Amino acid sequence: MISRQDEERPLLVLENISKAYPGVVALSNVTMSVTAGEVVALIGENGAGKSTLMKILGGVITPSSGNVIVDDVRYEHFSVTESQSAGIAFVHQELNVFDNLDVAANVFLGREIRTGFLGLLDIKAMRAATQPLLNRVGATFRPDTSVADLSLAERQLLEIAKALSIKARVVIMDEPTSSLTLSETQTLMRVIADLKAEGIAVIYISHRLGEVEQCADRVVALRDGKVAGELRKADINHDAMIRLMIGRDLKSLYTPPARPAGAVILSLKAVRTAAKPQGRANLEIRSGEILGVAGLVGAGRTELAEAIFGIDVILEGDVMVAGKTFRATSPWEAIAAGVYLVPEDRKRTGLVLESAICENISLADLRTVSRNGLVSQRLLEARADDQRTKLDIKTADVTRRAAELSGGNQQKVVLGKWLSMRPRLIMFDEPTRGVDVGAKAEIYKLMRALANADVGIMMISSDMEEVIGVSDRIVVLREGEITGSLARSDFSEQNVLKLAVGAN
Template identity: 40%
Template sequence: MTLLEAKNISKSFPGVKALDKVNLTIGFSEVHALVGANGAGKSTLVNIIAGILKPDEGEIFLKGKRVSIQNPAHARKLGISLVPQIPSLCSNMTVMENVFLGEEKRFVRRGFLNWQELFNECQKLLEILDIRIDPKAKVRDLSASENQLVEIARALSFESSIFILDEPTATLTSVEKEKLFNIISKLKAQGRGIIYISHRLEEVFEIADKYTVLRDGKVVSTGEVRSITKDELVRMIIGEEVSLSGVERKLEEVEGEKILELRNVTTDGLHEVSFFIKKGEILGITGLVGSGKSELAKVIFGLSKIKSGEILFDGKPLILKTPKHALGAGIGFVPADRLRRSLFPHRSVVENVSIASLRDFTRFGWLSLKREKAKSLDTVQQLSIVTRSLSLPVMFLSGGNQQKVSVARWLIRSPKLLIFEEPTQGIDVKAKQNIWDIMKDLREKGISILIISSDVDELLMVCDRILVMFDGRIVAEFKGNKILKESIVGAAMGRRIE
């Protein structure tokens, strides 16, 4: 008897066949990787299993018994928990309120909610997961990775038999990822089943027992992970011949003048940080959550004020009190979490592309929609953004195309420096390559690129130099030949580089 079986699941949306007679079987004590490119149907399938969507056709069986899942609450009652890619927590509530949201009856004593018991249970759960977060902290004050960890804690609080993890490590550090994998191993040992969605293929081979590949709403392959290679899996995902055999571990240093230089910059999260970027250089910065790398991006874009130190841009002192000053200097910023911090999901492609350049399309107080659309179309075509229409809300684009829209916004302004924060987070293999190619093209045009990423392989793929941050300081620089990934990861974890 299997734990879960989805048979001949079909689902259509206007103009799109999202799932076409899809079958998925999850066994007891099994980690099953569900993989595929953006738009392959993965999220639609797990949303059906989690009760968020209803299938047009097909059946779902739990432990051999046919079930009709009515809604997410019903799914949780049946023992199915979903950890979504984008946390769905209530930002104005505390961690403990979010963890037990909808389960408050468990803590009602004589008609009153026992807050101390709620706190104790949350604390106990966080300790089991080795998550160091105050249960009384407001979710709005947490980092992206802490939000994800709270979402995982919430799923575990239901004591489900099936856990669906949708890109669970997208915002996690290497250390946090290892903690998550330990949790998954414990759940597996308890007989639970895990559906694991990830674009990070190394994770699939590290944690999963079986795999299912979706492409264009259909299952193209399923089997044991140990029976395939990474190249074979990529081929199945995108339907093309692709080789991942070895990222080149050689970094070529760029000759030229400095476009940006920080001298002994100190903020609440940075301590006497000094570094530079040359014109036409791709510089990578990595580090764990809390290392200061995200704070650094905010400083350069005028989102955080410095306490001491100096910033030079094009050889001249630059005071960055607001993003307006950064924009005026020629600095653009593509932040992580594109749907919350970069894009306007319900607005059209053209509106999202042009939003930072409206003055260029305005004369005597009137916006020229014709010029706005023409320039946006030119940039959309330049970046090969796939969209049915420039009027389509950006929320309906794939993750990779949403990221390209974020980049297109800054290309219109012809920036001198473009900052990318976690640029390929949550997008598929082919879209990642597209983003990397765009970065290299920008470098050829003399634009400097600063990539802030927790993906070391990505930095080794595209950067000319790599800096590592730890505890608010730059602790290592990597350039030249024979760069080992292990050395970079070690420096990020605080290991001293000789």
């Protein structure tokens, strides 16, 4: 139980934290605190300073000025060791798991349980200790499962279990639901409530403001490296958070199409994929429409998009693009037909992070920036500069590495790669995962502009607000099969979930 004194005395304080780099002030006199058993949401656009502040809290970087105070002990230079000793645990957005190890080995990495005179790994003990943690976060995979076999959502749950394993006093969750479904998100909300009841503090970083409303006791907003304001529980609402983050109100998510949907761009009839052989998918996407594809994780949404794009195998069924029979056996065939995929995990499959922005943008169409069989750096940079201007990619230099950009700008580079070509159909898989509200609005505007230019848009999303707020029509997948279609007049979370779980 938490005493009244503990409730009033901050467990952790970041006091007047500033961090400056040559030519850039990342943080300026930021002060925030968290008490035992409190959930403090840290919100702000990408580039607002959230990541820098958390790296200081983790001891990864040293502030230019200011102090970290834990249990009234003041640290001017807070190290990684001191952070860990203070019981501060991180659940990172960029998943820090090792594919070549099993789940239990990842949970106990660096803290392995050993036995005997030789100090051999006690694999049985580690797996036994891991199972209750997996139960706690609602994971269905086993401690002996190879991480290579886990989906992105399952890896996220593993990260949370890993943080819980160190008996943390403060758990920092950075976009923890970015790849979780609604039901998995609700499981996480219950985990957070349990942590609160045990007196564990949570710093919750998320662009999903509905979740912040649900779990936060207090909200701290950063804007341009400064504290823009704070909201108490009774004052936390979507509009108030938006105003603090970006200094203005945002318009409704939904922008109606400029005209009725046109001809069918993509048609699937009884399509069965290798990933979900028991299901048969039927759907149509028309030019000028945004089709939202909803469903639980594991329903086969990503697998269906990958099969259309030629990554996965279509076992049987009919696929037509613009009225012609189509069956891509490789992504190159899909690209040649104007069918493009913006993948769920942009860092692993959408970008070459160590390559330049300009190289990424022309990666799928090098022939048009080549002369006599050699890539022209001038043409490469000219094309990238054109997309930088059109998409407002925030960089002054297109020869910078893609890894140096924020999540929203990395997503724009992925989009720039396809928009510099000739799209007929673009499949967006979790298009705004890890992207701030301002960049989200820009991506939604871009999707509508593409649709108005007669491009067909297929948007796969686990974010219910996004699916309902952006789509012209919604189809729901369950075990590889389309269980229903909803017109805008029938949009509701309840209707989507009924189709997702097979309820009558």
